[in-house]
Amino acid sequence: MTTLLADDLFRFYHVGDEETRALRGVSLHVQSGELVAIMGPSGSGKSTLLACLAGLDDPDGGHVEVSGQRLTRRPEAERARLRGRKVGVLLQAENLMPHLSVLENVLLPMRLAGTVDATFAQALLAQVGLSERHQHLPGQLSGGELARAGLAVALAAKPDLLLADEPTAEVDTGTEARLFEVLDAFRTRGGAVLISTHSPALAARADRVLHLKDGILNG
C-alpha cells in the first residue's frame, strides 16, 4: 500500500529580486513498511521537501497524498488535522514543549488525536531508552536524549507515516543505532518512513536511497 505519494512538487522562494527554486518537479512514493532515505548536499532542498510532505508548507505546484488523502491545497486547519492523525513529524527544530515533562510531551500528540494510551507512551519511552527520564523537562536532557524523546513524540499518535529531517544529526553512533532500531520497529509494524540524512551508515540501512540535488530528485 502506498502511504506517501508526492507528485511533481515545486517550491520557489523569493527574497527581494532573488528567486530560489528549492524544489523542481519532485515526485516520490513510500510504501507501508518501507524506509526511504533522502541524501543531498546542504541547500539541496531536503528540509523544504519534508515541510511540503508534512503539510507544514504548501508547495507552489504538485500535490501530496498521505494514506490516500490529499494534503495539499487545503486550509491549514484541515492539513493540521490530517497530520495529527496520519503523520509523525520530526524536523530539525525540536518538537518538544519546554514546560512539559518528557512523558507529558509524548502524551500530548495522543491527547490532540483523542487517543491517550499511557501504556503505549511508557512503551515508546522504553524503546528509546528514556524510561528513567520520563519526569525530566527537555532542558534537563542531553542532545542525544532530546533526539530520542523527539522520536518518541513523533511516533506517539501511531501515525501511518514518519517524516524525519536528519533524525540522527549530532548524536553519537550508539544513539544513532538505537534511533535506527526504533525506526526499524515502526517499519516492521507497517509504518512508512522517510528520512533525510547525511549519515552513510543510516542510509545503508534504508530500503531505498534517493538523491536530491538543486531541487531535483534522482532515484
Ligand SMILES: Nc1ncnc2c1ncn2[C@@H]1O[C@H](COP(=O)(O)OP(=O)(O)OP(=O)(O)O)[C@@H](O)[C@H]1O
Ligand atoms: N524561507 C526561505 N526563504 C528563502 N529561501 C529559502 C528559505 N528556506 C530555504 N531557502 C533556500 O532554499 C534552498 C533549499 O533549502 P533547504 O533548507 O530545503 O535545504 P536542505 O537540503 O534542507 O539544507 P541543509 O542540509 O543545510 O539543512 C536553499 O538554497 C535555501 O537557502
